[in-house]
Amino acid sequence: MPHIDPQGGPVLVLGATGYVGGRLVPRLLNLxxxxxxxxxSIAKLSxxxxxxxxxxxxAAVDVLDESSLEQALSGxxxxxYLVHSMQAKGGGFRNLDQDAARNMVRAAQKTAxxxxxxxxxxxxxxxxxxxxxxxxxxVGRILQQGQVPTTFLRAAILxxxxxxxxxxxxxxxxxxxxxxxxxxxxxxxxxxxxxxxLTYLTGCLQVEATSGKTFEIxxxxxxxxxxxxxxxxxxxxxxxxxxxxxxLLTPRLSAAWIHLVTPVPAGIAKPLIDGLRNRVVCRENRIxxxxxxxxxxxxxxxxxxxxxxxxxxxxxxxxxxxxxTPPEWVTCGDAPYAGGTILECNYKVTLASTPEAxxxxxxxxxxxxxxxxxxxxxxxxGLMDRLIGxxxxxxxxxxxxxxxxGDALDFWRVLAMEENRRLQLLAEMKLPGExxxxxxxxxxxxxxxxxxxxxxxxxxxxxxLSYWYSVYPLHGLVFKGMLKSLAKASGAKVLGGPExxxxxxxxxxxxxxxxxx
Numbered sequence: 001m002p003h004i005d006p007q008g009g010p011v012l013v014l015g016a017t018g019y020v021g022g023r024l025v026p027r028l029l030n031l032x033x034x035x036x037x038x039x040x041s042i043a044k045l046s047x048x049x050x051x052x053x054x055x056x057x058x059a060a061v062d063v064l065d066e067s068s069l070e071q072a073l074s075g076x077x078x079x080x081y082l083v084h085s086m087q088a089k090g091g092g093f094r095n096l097d098q099d100a101a102r103n104m105v106r107a108a109q110k111t112a113x114x115x116x117x118x119x120x121x122x123x124x125x126x127x128x129x130x131x132x133x134x135x136x137x138x139v140g141r142i143l144q145q146g147q148v149p150t151t152f153l154r155a156a157i158l159x160x161x162x163x164x165x166x167x168x169x170x171x172x173x174x175x176x177x178x179x180x181x182x183x184x185x186x187x188x189x190x191x192x193x194x195x196x197x198l199t200y201l202t203g204c205l206q207v208e209a210t211s212g213k214t215f216e217i218x219x220x221x222x223x224x225x226x227x228x229x230x231x232x233x234x235x236x237x238x239x240x241x242x243x244x245x246x247x248l249l250t251p252r253l254s255a256a257w258i259h260l261v262t263p264v265p266a267g268i269a270k271p272l273i274d275g276l277r278n279r280v281v282c283r284e285n286r287i288x289x290x291x292x293x294x295x296x297x298x299x300x301x302x303x304x305x306x307x308x309x310x311x312x313x314x315x316x317x318x319x320x321x322x323x324x325t326p327p328e329w330v331t332c333g334d335a336p337y338a339g340g341t342i343l344e345c346n347y348k349v350t351l352a353s354t355p356e357a358x359x360x361x362x363x364x365x366x367x368x369x370x371x372x373x374x375x376x377x378x379x380x381x382g383l384m385d386r387l388i389g390x391x392x393x394x395x396x397x398x399x400x401x402x403x404x405x406g407d408a409l410d411f412w413r414v415l416a417m418e419e420n421r422r423l424q425l426l427a428e429m430k431l432p433g434e435x436x437x438x439x440x441x442x443x444x445x446x447x448x449x450x451x452x453x454x455x456x457x458x459x460x461x462x463x464x465l466s467y468w469y470s471v472y473p474l475h476g477l478v479f480k481g482m483l484k485s486l487a488k489a490s491g492a493k494v495l496g497g498p499e500x501x502x503x504x505x506x507x508x509x510x511x512x513x514x515x516x517x
Contacts, residue, residue, distance in 0.1 A: 004115060004205045009075050010034040010057060011205065014104075015082035017044045017406060019163055020119060020197065022316035024080060026050045027198050033205070038072045044320075044406030047417065063100035069107035078115035078205060079108065081143065084136065094135040101139045105146035115211060116150040117204045118143050119197070122190070122216060122280035123154075130274040140214070149212035151204045153197075153287075156218055156280035157228075159301035160194030161308035162317035162398065164264055164272065171262035171394075173232045178242045182254050184276040185226045185245050190218030193301035196293060203291035215287040221298045222281050228298065235302045260386060263395040264318070312399040319395055319408035327426070327434045329458050330415075343468050345455045345475040348501050349483040353492035355420040355441035355449050361490045362423055362439050366409040367397035372489065373481030377474065378410075381429075385411055390430035412437065433457055433464035448495065451486065453479050454503070476500070 004011070011028060015021040016037035028035045029050060037045050038061040045051060045058045061072040063083050073079060081104060084097055108116060120136040140152040157165045172179060200217050204210045223231070226243050233241050255270040264272070288295075296304065308314055329342060351358070365371055371378050382393030393410045397403070403423075407414045412425035420441060427435035440452040455475060459465045483498040 004078050006032040009077045010036040012036045012076045012079040014038045019316050021082045047404035066103040073111040081118040097135045097139050101142040108148040113148050119153050122156045123278045151210050152214040154216045156189045157191040158194050159191045161305040162314045164318035180244045180246050186224050188279050190222050190281045192219040193296040199293045207290050216282040218282040220295050317398045343457045347479045347498050348452045349497035350495040351492040358490050359420045363403045372485035374478045385429040432467050433459040
């Protein structure tokens, strides 16, 4: 059987910016392996705490591009396949998942890879298997049909701070003293702590007897979702929740309700809810003999997750995953071929401070702390977005003190960061156009600096133009207030402003000015 030597070639982790992949990479490094972290965005990988590790390589790879897969796999001994397309538009994730898996099979054979390790879902092969669980099962089978031995680990709910399943449970129980649920509330599952999943994944590299086999992995408890809700309430110190099953609630209605109550958007909630109708319990436990470990009970896993959240030590979050694609009109430097009119609203303030003193205040915005000024208006905007199917403000942020490229920040995504210089955010709320919010710090010397707040918008048609000019008066009010609030929070004296300015002329601009390209 193929042996994976820690001193040999690197181990590729596909999906290294995802919830599991982001935790697996540092664990492999701690075990002494050379690791090649693969994801579509190098920028997201570069901001991880372990990105400068001497045994780590970063690789830009798209599993739907076979040539990029071959390049990422070149010279590797083994690969962890931790990607899937659950959020694909139009519900076509099964086809994308299958295409990606076939690409992986061909690329692995061409590069003489020794091992593939894939994490999929539990559930029997009956006809009523949800589309999400069936897709995960099909990917495992496609990978195992290739020439490279593939270990297929099948898990149910992953319990850990930041996992989509745990966050769904947490927000439902925290926010709803009385819950109306579909019949799936009585469906049994066998959750497993994410720490135990990571031990199984790394153990598959070390135990050759796992090569090419399929294993079902789960914790020691088999519980219904109703029992999980009750267990969470006990560990969180909440009163007993009243749970009322309603048979007529469809997965679509349940997903819409979850979209409103939790940070998990309907696009993710729908396939998750659809899969809850399937009983996901291990039918065999062979892997426990091959890779022995202390399995956390559900109570222990929930308690540990709550402690991580309280201590703000959430290493990865479900919202980390996904492609980070800057709009073309941003990456091309606003070149004329981007098309249309880029509208701007820019304000600046001069402060008796250094960029280094202001930077922590800027990067702590969002989440429970809010945006420094007019938080009620931000809340209304978030609620409006949620009601029309957007993500709203409930997604928050991973921790209150740590921010990296690719992080979710309420209804923004961190697009770029230059420490003590620039923070660029991409809007992910529902908009008739594309929006960027940017904070810039310019060092003026002698303990003075200029803090700039830049808002740019590329409207989509007449609706986009109408939206921009309807909210323009609020921009001035909110942005001035935010600059003053940031100055106050940092203890910096205001030397000038806040005032509007034109980035082209570096002077005050009239309120109705926009920049055409």
